[in-house]
Amino acid sequence: MRISDIRATTVTVPLEAPLRHANGCHWGRFVRTIVEVETDNGLIGLGEMGGGGESAEAVFRAMKQYLIGHDPARREEMRFLIANPTASLYNNRTQVLAALEFACLDILGQAWGVPVCDILGGRLRDRVPFASYCFFRYPDPRTGSGEVRTIEQLVEHTCELKRRFGFTTHKLKGGVFHPDYELEAYRALADAFPEDRLRFDPNGVWSTEQAIRFGQAIENLRNDYLEDPVFGMNGMRRTREKVRVPLATNTVVVNFEQLAVNVLNTAVDVILLDTTFWGGIQACVKAAGICETFQLGVAVHSSGELGIQLATMLHLGAVIPNLSFAVDAHYHHLTDDVIQGGLMSYKNGTIGVPNGPGLGVKLDREKLGQYNELYRRLGNYPYDQDPARPGWTPIIPNDRWADPKDDRRVEIPY
Numbered sequence: 001m002r003i004s005d006i007r008a009t010t011v012t013v014p015l016e017a018p019l020r021h022a023n024g025c026h027w028g029r030f031v032r033t034i035v036e037v038e039t040d041n042g043l044i045g046l047g048e049m050g051g052g053g054e055s056a057e058a059v060f061r062a063m064k065q066y067l068i069g070h071d072p073a074r075r076e077e078m079r080f081l082i083a084n085p086t087a088s089l090y091n092n093r094t095q096v097l098a099a100l101e102f103a104c105l106d107i108l109g110q111a112w113g114v115p116v117c118d119i120l121g122g123r124l125r126d127r128v129p130f131a132s133y134c135f136f137r138y139p140d141p142r143t144g145s146g147e148v149r150t151i152e153q154l155v156e157h158t159c160e161l162k163r164r165f166g167f168t169t170h171k172l173k174g175g176v177f178h179p180d181y182e183l184e185a186y187r188a189l190a191d192a193f194p195e196d197r198l199r200f201d202p203n204g205v206w207s208t209e210q211a212i213r214f215g216q217a218i219e220n221l222r223n224d225y226l227e228d229p230v231f232g233m234n235g236m237r238r239t240r241e242k243v244r245v246p247l248a249t250n251t252v253v254v255n256f257e258q259l260a261v262n263v264l265n266t267a268v269d270v271i272l273l274d275t276t277f278w279g280g281i282q283a284c285v286k287a288a289g290i291c292e293t294f295q296l297g298v299a300v301h302s303s304g305e306l307g308i309q310l311a312t313m314l315h316l317g318a319v320i321p322n323l324s325f326a327v328d329a330h331y332h333h334l335t336d337d338v339i340q341g342g343l344m345s346y347k348n349g350t351i352g353v354p355n356g357p358g359l360g361v362k363l364d365r366e367k368l369g370q371y372n373e374l375y376r377r378l379g380n381y382p383y384d385q386d387p388a389r390p391g392w393t394p395i396i397p398n399d400r401w402a403d404p405k406d407d408r409r410v411e412i413p414y
C-alpha cells in the first residue's frame, strides 16, 4: 500500500458565540484545514490542522514530493522524513506531521479492519470524559445571544452546559478580566457546583506573584489544577513552591525536550497533551508513557477541534492508562461539523470512542464544500486580536484587562 495523493481543504465552522481569551478572541468561528491522504488501493485517511488558508493548503501540497509512494505504515520513517528535529530548526513541520499521522493511522485502521486505538495499545475505556470549558463570550453578533460577561451569566451558562452535556468538571478560561474579578467568578462556580471538579486557565499572562496570590486563594476548592498561571518554567516552579494546587501546562512543556527538563527539575505537575502540538497521537502516547514512569499527571489539551481532531483525542484518551482528568474540548461551542452524522454527542459528560475502522469518522462532503465556501468568503480571523479593542495587545505580566462592565456589542462579519 502506497500513498498516491494528498489533498487539503480549509473550512470555517461557526461557533455559538465569540470566545474570549487572554490574547484576543475566537471571532465566532474556527478555521481548520482538513487533510485527505489517498492510497493506491483507494483508501482515504483523514487529518486535521488548526488555522489554514492558502499557506496551509500549500504546505500539504508540498508534502506530496516527500510522501507519494511512501508506505503509510512506516510512520517513524515519515517523522524523520518531514519533521526531523534538527532540520526543524529551519522549518518546523510538527503540526503538519500530526495531521498526516492522523491520516496514516486512519488508513492503517481501515486496511486492517481495526480502530486506531487498537493500533496504539488497545482501549482501556470505551468513553472519554470531557470538561465544560467555559469561556467569557461576546454575544453572537447575528442573534445577540450567548454573552458570558457577568458572573451571573457565567454560572447560568455553566448550568446550561451541565444540563445539556452532563459535565462534572468545569474549566474556566480566564486572563480576560482583572484577576480579582476572575477569582470571584471562579469561586461562584465552586459555590454553584459543590460536587464538581474545577480548573482555571489564564493563559500565562500573570506575574508570578499574581499567580501565587490567586493560587493560594483557591487552595480550599475542588481544583483539578491551575493551568499556566504564568508563562515560563521558572515562574511555574516558583509558583509551585508556594501554592498547594497542582499546576498544569499546555505552553511550557509541549515537546520531549521540555518534558525532559520538567522531569529533571519539576515545574509542572500535569502535562496537557495535544495530538497536534506534540506531532501526532503516537507522540502523545509516548509522552504519556514518560509521564507514567515519572508519575506526572496527564490531561488532554484542546486547540479547537472539528470531528476528525476530536476522534484523535478520543483514541488517545482510550489508550493512556494515566489519564486521570476530564479532557478539554471546545467542541460543544461548535454549531456544526464536517463529519457524517454531524456533531458527535455527549452522554453524562463523556463521548464514546469511535468503533469503526481507523479514526471511525467520515467526511460529509456537502458540509466540507459548504464550510470551505464560507471560509473563502470570510477568510482567516486574527486569533490574537479582540474585535472590541482594535490594536490592543496584552503584555506579560498583563495589566491591560478588559472591563466586565463594558457591554458593547461587537461587529464581526459573517
Ligand SMILES: [Mg+2]
Pocket (backbone or CB within 6 Å): 201, 203, 227, 228, 249, 250
Ligand atoms: Mg491552556
